[in-house]
Amino acid sequence: MGITERREREKAGRRRAILDCTRELILSQGVERVSMEDIAHKAELSKTTLYLYFSGKEVLFNEICEEAAQVFLDRFKPFLETGITGIKALKYFWHSYMELFGSSNEMIIIFRVRSFLNPNQPFVSLEEQSPNVDAILGAMTAIIEQCKAEGVFDPALDSQMVTRLLLSLFSNSVDNAASMNSEARKAPALIGEMTKAFQIIINGLGREGIDRSLLNIMTI
Numbered sequence: 001m002g003i004t005e006r007r008e009r010e011k012a013g014r015r016r017a018i019l020d021c022t023r024e025l026i027l028s029q030g031v032e033r034v035s036m037e038d039i040a041h042k043a044e045l046s047k048t049t050l051y052l053y054f055s056g057k058e059v060l061f062n063e064i065c066e067e068a069a070q071v072f073l074d075r076f077k078p079f080l081e082t083g084i085t086g087i088k089a090l091k092y093f094w095h096s097y098m099e100l101f102g103s104s105n106e107m108i109i110i111f112r113v114r115s116f117l118n119p120n121q122p123f124v125s126l127e128e129q130s131p132n133v134d135a136i137l138g139a140m141t142a143i144i145e146q147c148k149a150e151g152v153f154d155p156a157l158d159s160q161m162v163t164r165l166l167l168s169l170f171s172n173s174v175d176n177a178a179s180m181n182s183e184a185r186k187a188p189a190l191i192g193e194m195t196k197a198f199q200i201i202i203n204g205l206g207r208e209g210i211d212r213s214l215l216n217i218m219t220i
Helices: 003-028 034-044 047-053 057-080 086-103 107-118 131-149 159-177 188-205
Strands: none
Touching: 003 034, 003 047, 003 057, 003 107, 034 047, 034 057, 057 086, 057 107, 057 131, 086 107, 086 131, 086 159, 086 188, 107 159, 131 159, 159 188
């Protein structure tokens, strides 16, 4: 291995270590309390070195969020490529979310970081490039539009507003569960309450006269 290649591998490894340390701090301390000094200390770097890799906390947090969003997309995106109906895609979206909610910290990372970066609109992209977050937003809005086009949802619905409503539900659930470990987040009572809330919203979106059994999120 040449000197240049070794240096590049060392830089990539250090960058990965910074991201991993930041992720651990966000989960243990809460995103609001994490400083660049904290990150540098945990990664065993000087602040000067840390700033060589990331120009600021917001940039670093945004990348952490993007990685977490990629995990969700990797799980959900294959369902969008199978030509399924909009309501079935929405059900897969929900089930993918619930699987990650109970088994990993990715949902907490996504929602808490976005809320910190833009408290007025927690899940809306900032000026920085956020392709994975944009993809989640776009997928959900497209699903709502498809449900309207297929006559399942009320055609008068504002798809963007519905997307924000659903994401608010997800965000509130994450806020309530942020202090829980993964096992606690799998508790039947918690899952049941979240499912009921999501089902109520979906029922409210249904077109008048639609067969309500189509809206049952537990059947795919």
